[in-house]
Amino acid sequence: MQLTVLRGRTDECAAIRRLLADLPTGGGALLLQGEPGSGRSALVDYAHRHVEGCTVLAGTGLSEEAGLPYAGLQRLLDPVLDRAGALPEQQRRVLLRALAGAGCPAHRRLALCLAVLGLLTAAARDRPLLCTMDDVDRGDQPTADALAFVARRLRRSRVAVLLTTATDVPLGGISRHRLRPLDDRDSTALLADRLAGRPPAPPVAAALGAAAGGNPQALVDLVEALTPGQRRGEEPLPETPPPDGRLGRAYRARLDRLPADTRHVLLLAALDEDGEPATLVRAARVAGTAVEALTPAELAGLVRVEPRRVTFPQPLVRTVVRAAAPLAARRAAHLLLADVLDGAGHRLRRAGHLAAAAQGPDPALAAELEQAAAGHEDGAAASAALQRAAELSDDPARAAARLVAAARYAWSAGRAHRARLLLGSLPADATVAGRAGLLRGELELRAGRPRSALTTLLAAAEALAGTDRALALGALVRAGEAVCFAGDQYRYADVGRRAELLRRSDDPPATELLSAYVAGTAATLRGEHEQAGPALRRAVVLGGQLTGSALTPTTLSCAAAAGLLVAVDGAAHRLAERAVELARERGELSALPRALELRAAAEYWLGRHDAATESSREGLRTARDTGQDNWAGVHLGMLAVLAAVRADRDTSLRRIREIGEDPGAHSRPRALAQWALAVLDLVDNRPAAAAARLAALACPGTGRGQVLVLVMATPYLVEAAAAVADRPAAGAALAVFDRWASSTTSPSRRALSARCHGLLAPRGSAEAERELRTALRLHPTDAGTFERARTELLLGRELRRSRRPRAAREHLHTAREAFTLLGAASWAEQATTELRAAGESVGPPEESAARLLTGQQLRIAQLVAEGATNREIAARMFLSTRTVDHHLRNIFHRLGIRSRTELARALALTDAPRGSG
Incomplete structure (x- = not known):
């Protein structure tokens, strides 16, 4: 597998350079192990290109000669056999006899290995010698044994040996490097190399990286098979490398060399994706063989048999095994697997195998697949079953409904590209337009264009209103999220009006929760907090009471969001935490990024910044894994804010850069990034820049921009504006914050409000000190340590500037100690500076x-x-x-x-x- 550009192999290249650098004074050996396509041959080529002033002997293990003892050694040593005369007579005879095909008796093998070592040493007397054997495990075993013997005894010679192997062969005593999968950065760089230096869009790179599993050749094969639309991210991307690509052909060649029984059992393993060993044992027995027939495939690194699961280390192998088998063999294998699966626990698997063997429509089997898929814990398996059920349906309406359900399961399992593909296969006159629109809108919201998502979701809500009010309300909840993400909060009023028309007094709890949440959010964005509070608190209460099928990550997330809007942070955190747990338990990966966003927000308000950072990191990983680029941006923005609050400039700026292409002028990721930059401005004593950034986040009077982000950032805006005497901008934002804070029962929000008023009061006035002391009294003692310390710092500074240094020092000491314990070094340094200004000698001289x-x-x-x-x-x-x-x-x-x-x-x-x- 020759790759022209090496990515992710820095350590291996350095090891090769060290091996070559030592050649003039002493030899050595290196073994590179990696799966096909990982770049082993490219590293051998790297060694050939970088060796200077040396003789090079190069060989490759050939499976065709695996049964011919010393065939590989003969090809490798042929160019230097003229030096055999320098060997002792007995060694020379045993060497030439073995290389001539006469073999070597067991008691003469040591002499033969010493002869090979002597020959290479003799060939290196004039010039150092590099000896490479690629794929040593594919050739004959005696050659591998002899080269391993030599590789362990090169210290006093000027010979270097470089061996590569795909399998974990027992070649002890040789320095070994295992070629690991490429990480995301190196995968993206390799893709850019293949796309003329233009890196693919982040979602395309992420999907291709996942499909390749970090294998360089798999990435190359994927890129070469892409259509122009796939390269631009406009069409669904492949889930596995092409079986007819270079890597696929390499695996096909390995399969062709396996015994017939091995290929038969391997096909059974490839078709049974559950990988349960007991099933494979029964199926192999019925087929007239045994599971032990897989041993050659295991030794070849194609399959891994473990006590609880049979797996394919490289997913492409499963695809190649299936593609290589004739249609009749695949059908017979599916029927055999269906026969050995019985019991309720195997219902979906059994139906799936029967469906794979079916020819033509089969309504009864389609119904069985649909029933077996209902509520199945594996969303990907349920999606595949429902897709097959649609193919077996003879009723177009039922087929369309099953396709939408298949897309919903795929999306729930985090496979956005598959969900889009299934939705794209729906007929134009589908009778399930409402449900399909809801899913399309959700996909667009999480991974597309939120403003387009809004139109789609509103249309879906209208289509569903007459048949399924709960789903219609779900569409409106998502429409509201689209409004808030894009910064078009003024449009939430329309969402709220539509939701009010759907509300009924006898709604079940889950439906009532959604109605209350939308109504409360709409009132909050209008500034009508007295009306918003009861509805939002009702949503929180209902969220804690839900049970059974009504308890879903979506309903819990709505309840958590309601809790944040009325500042019941503890309840919001518990609800978001339950949403996260439930999404994990049920495999609803698509719901995780939103639930983790809410958990991180609750942890921010609770002052648990480290916990919030961990939640956002997990949210970022999950969003990227599930193709939710917009929510990846949200988590990146929150991570940037949290890093900025810690005064970790490098991390904050890196996270901002990762957001990438601007998703919109007023989008939430952009607003969070601006907030983070403003905090860094404050840390660096640039209050005017900070105030300008934060004031531009939103215009509360018009509902445009990120009003909710501005509310969270208001304490920083006020602090920045007060430092430059820019009172109008701070006053307008603080008025919005005050109306909200006063409508809650949260001491922490009221503490922040009082602190802001203290900052805006005239310097040195009794009002400034009174407000700051009020803030200090309101801060909870059991939470929000960071904000309390910030208030201590600001009060100390105020007292120091009022020429009361003794009173100031008490608060500044407290702030310094709290920041030090929190690891907030920059803020601790600010407190130290204020202490010195107050006449206190602190820190090192x-x-x-x-x-x-x-x-x-x-x-x-x-x-x-x-x-x-x-x-x-x-x-x-x-x-x-x-x-x-x-x-x-x-x-x-x-x-x-x-x-x-x-x-x-x-x-x-x-x-x-x-x-x-």
Whole structure:
């Protein structure tokens, strides 16, 4: 498998270079093990290209010669056999006899191996020698044994041996590298190499990477088989590499060399996707053989038989095994498997095998498949069964309904591309347009264009309103999510009106929950919190009472979202956690990213930033695995915010870059990214930039933009705006925040409100201190440690600026200790700086210039070194320009300097590491 570009093989290339670099002074050996297509041959070629001033002997193990002892050795050593005369007579005779096909008696094998070593050493006397044998496990075993013997005894020679193998052969004593699957980054880079340097769209790269399983040749084969529409992400992508690709042909060649019984049992294993060993044992016995016939396939690395499951390490092998078998053999194997499966637990598997063997429509079998698939825990298996049921149906309406159900199961299992493919196969006049539209809209919402999703979901809700109000409400819930994701909150009013028309007084709990959630959200976005509160609290209560079939990840997620809107964070977290657990238990992977988003939001409000980060990381992984690009962006945005709050600039910016192409001017990922950047601006003392970013998130009066994100970020907006005296922008946002906070019973929200009012009050006023102390009193002592510490810091700063340093130090010490325990180093440093400005000596002793300045003088000096003007410094530190001028004269006098340039140089020396000279 020659690959022109090596990706993900940095360690192996380095090992090869080290092996070659040691050749002039001493030999060595290296064994590369990896599955077909992993790049073993490309690494051998890499060694050939990078060797200099050496003789090269190259061979390849050939399966055609596997039964001919020493055939591979003969081909390898033929170019240097003229050096055999340098060997002792007995060694020379045994070597030439073996290479001539006369074999080697067991008691002479040591002499033969020593002869091979001696021959290679003799050939390397004039020039170092590189000896490579690719696929050593495919050729004859005596050759492999002899080369292994030699490879272990090269320290004193100028010979290097490089061997590759696909299987885990027992070649001990040789340095071994296992070629691991490519990670996402290397897979994407390899795809870009094959697409003329243009990386594919993220969803295309993710789907191809999953289909290839990290195998480089599989990726190449996939790319070469793609249509233009698939490359652009406009058509469904293949789920496995093509069986007629280069890798598929390589596996086909391996299959052809297996015994007939092995191929027969391997076909049974390939057709029975459940992989239950007991089933395979029974099926093999009925077929007149035994499961032990798989041993040659195991040794060839094609299949793995474990106590609880029979698996194919490379999914392509399963596809190739099926494709290689004649139609009659496949049909007979399916019928045999159906015969050995009995009992209720095997109902779907048995029906699936019967359906695979069926010829022509079979309504009874289609009905059996549909019934067996209902509620099956494996969504992918249920989807395949329903698709086959549609094919066996003789009623077009039933066939369409089964296709939609198959698409729903596929989507639930996280296979978005399969769901789209199934929906695309529906006839134009399908009688299930409402259900199909609901699923199309959900797919578009999670992985497409949310604004288009809104139109599709509203149409689906209208189509379903007369037949299934619960599904119609579900469509409206998703439509509301599309509105909020795209930043078009003003359009939620229409969603709310439609939901109100569907509400009935005798609705079951799950339906009532959806109605209450939509109504409460619509009222919240209108600013009518008195009306929103009862509806949202009712949704929370109902979410905790649901049981049986009404208990789903979707209903629990709605209840959790309602809890966040009324600031009952503990209840919201419990509901979101239950939604996550239920989605996992039922295999509803498509519901996980949304549930994890809500759990992360609840953890943010509870002050559990580390937990929120873990939830968002899992949400990101799941969103990418299930093709939900939009929700991957949401989780990336939240991770960026959480990193920024920790002042982890590199991580935050990396997450923002990962969001990639802007999904919309007012989209939620974009808003979260702007929030993260604003927090970093605040950390870096750029309050004007922070205020401008946050003020642009939304316009609450019009409902455009990310109103809900702006509400979450309001405390940061107020802090930034207060620092630059930009009160109108902060006042408008705080008014919205206040109306919401006052409608809740949340002490933490009211604490944040009071803190914001304290920041906007005149500096040094009794009002500012009173509001900040109120905030401190309201902060819960058992949660929200970070926000409480932030309030301690802000109150300490206020007291210090009011010339009350002794009172300030108490709060600043508390803040510094809390930030240190939380690992928030940047915020702890801010508290330390304030403590020094308040006359407290903390931390390690300052050096040189910094040691000569007070805390306030040091801060002014640092701002000067950063290029700030006196006016800018005065605004940032809430001082007059006259006071800044006075401090700057004292700084120049203490340091014995005359200019700002000299000051910057003095601080640079202060910041230099000790011992740097």
